[in-house]
Amino acid sequence: MYRDQIVEALRGHEADYIEVRLEESEACIIQYRGRELEDLSRSTSLGGNVRVLAKGGWGFVSFNDLRNLGDKVGLAVKQARLVGKDVSRFAPVAQIVDSVEEVVAKDASSLALAEKKSLLDEYNEVIWSVPKIETSIIAYRDKWRRITFANSEGSYIEQKNADLSLRMVAVARDGGDVQQAGLSEGSRGDFTQIEGLHQKVRETAQRAVELLAAPQVKGGEYWVVLDPVLAGVFVHEAFGHLSEADFTYENERLREIMVLGRRFGGEHLNIVDGAAVPDLRGSYKYDDEGVPASKTYLIREGVLVGRLHSRETAAKMGEPTTGNARAVNYRYPPIVRMTNTFIEPQRASFEEMIGGIKEGIYVKNWYGGTTSMEMFTFSAGEAHMIRQGKLAELVRPVVLTGNIFTTLKNIDAIGSDLEMNQGGGCGKGGQYPLPVSNGSPHIRIQHCLVGGK
């Protein structure tokens, strides 16, 4: 659709590599605070960017005004030349001309506003029907976008896709004590995947009320069992980010630490990331550099075997491209990101995992997680004590923390019940929320540090 315009804009400009990305999108936001609609809006956006590599230096120009595209290419070329004083290293990929349009069961972006709002009204009523609930927060967003990508190597790719996210929070209150419980879901724009959640919503609201009477855990080291949702957040924070090669490729010391072949966990531990795993929020056919998606083993049988790359990091580390360069939107250049990240299933049963624990914590669901490479945190939305091998009382949500060099080795049991969670969004370098999914079976970690009273 924009092909001639882009070809014309690239004409006469010289650099080692030039790419143009144009992006049209439409989004719908529905937000409640309590029974009141806080936000209801429909937005459209049209914008783009030009990225140029010259002698190892990058120029980047983003804009909403698509006129004079050639001048924008010219500016980015000038910027890249001002920076570049070296040699460009950029992994070769095949020229691709393709057009990808996804079809989902029930496309949220083409649904009437009335239908979307009526489902959220139902969920809000479910929350409010639970006694002692003070208030609710519901945040729904759907967005479709059509991205046109073209580069100076002759690739031209159009991809149309959609994303949907829903977070519902129930708030209970007793005087100055405010407790909350949340539920997050998401999909590739398919509305059916957020239908029929009434029972889950009710349980979430009931948990918020129960938390008012729940005690707080004493801080310290515990054996913990993670449900698939929190274990997914754990693998994303604990190892996923460290596998993103843009942290490693120009850091000699980190390259020594993250050398392929190094052991990080037991032989039962396999960690995978891949946008080629279909139908998840982090799935796609081509990344934002036009590189075909793949499925990459990061850890196989406990040993580091791969990492996630952009074309630049792959070239500089002499490793194959993986198709992990992503931009949250046209205002940002693509950087190395995760897609769908998970721990592969093994055979341990849940009963076996909790059976061996005298005093520990069963942690479920998530509030969030963050990492600084060596140390990371991941926080549970729900927690129960484990006493004498059995599930015991509900306790208040906890923040757990780990260290990359010990915590993965402390995973001593991995279950068989892999589930992927679609409810999160990932942030890095100011680019948030990027659609990702992550997952795991139940896992057990020995000696995990837990914050508390």
Added chain:
Amino acid sequence: MEEILSLARKSAQEAEVFLTSFEETPVVFEANRLKQLQTRQGILVALRIVREGRIGFSTTTSLDDRVSLVDRAIEVSQFGTPARFELPYQLTYPQVEIYDPGVETLSIEQMIDLGESLIAKVRGHTPALLCDARITKGLVSVHILNSRGGEVSYRRSFFGIGLEGNLIQDTDMLFVGDSDSSCHPIGDIDKVASSVINQLELARRQASVSSGRLPVVFTPRGVASAFIAPLALAFNGRVVWQGASPLGDKLGERVFDERLSLWDDATATYRPRSRPCDDEGVPSQSTPLIEHGVVKGFLYDLQTAGLAGVQSTGNGDRVGEGLPTPSISSLIFKAGAVSFEDMVGDLREGLVVEQLMGAGQTNVLGGEFSGNVLLGYKVEKGGIVGRVKDTVVSGNIYQVLNKLVGIGQEAAWVEGAIFTPALCCSNLTIASKG
């Protein structure tokens, strides 16, 4: 803009057009070297209407997209929430200094020099440090026009410098960093450089701490990482109105230490979040939130103020593509009487927290914080003895800020929006691998 307004007025009783455009130029350094130059230009047009008493809202990125913009706002208004406000008009706005033409005339070459000298200075102290740095200049303009005849516009310049350094020894990773921002060009890199060098000095040795309860000094950056998320929610008028703020029924009551005073100020001179009016055209002001430990007020936009039966405090911000919602502008804590040296000097045993990672990923609505000490130090017999790791600090702001050990006399800007001294808190829970 006038055309959008008159088109909207054909179907709606009230209408407001908000237009913002920006251009920013980040100079990006990676692994000690200049890596990328960026120019980011953008525009957002937002239309809010009141039709049959209900709010409709839509946005676009082009002024030419008029018909679709109005149609979408009308569609949304069928389901919209009833409007509880009158659009502002005939107002006088405070003179807020937020534009310095020096930002526009500053050259890219000067920004590159600034980044290079910042990295060189920090690496002069620790040659093995690997630095990422970013020097950014920007210009934002805002224009608001409404059907009552209200109109206001302003432009603001922005300049920021930031550095993050990373030092790896065997399997030990240290992350240091700081940033500075203003509406003026910042020519002096010494503030950021000396702060980072100080962190490197203090983290040179390692120390251990055992699980238990200890006093903790939060540096200005530590305060921002642990306390701001729960405070910003608790003072948000919308959260108060919906009954979810623990402070909602505490107006006029003493909840915090009586030496603690906090206000929100959108008029602070040459601060990157200051402006003459908010994103609804309501004049900016300074709003007291805590005075001597007593809860004094909350932050409101027009709609929330209408629901709550109070006046907007000029805190209606548009975040992304959404409707205006109450947001902090610059949060300012009153400085205290204790020097940082004395604060630390008075501790027999304790911690200094420079950054608490993940602290806000818990029940912040209830005032809780719990995070990993990403950068922090052990204090023994009044002196910092080294860096602690694998340590979690937890607490609840309604207990922790109720009785402070001391408030620092030197306050500093953090993240461009928070002006705070160091706070010394007693008896926080520490969980550590030791």
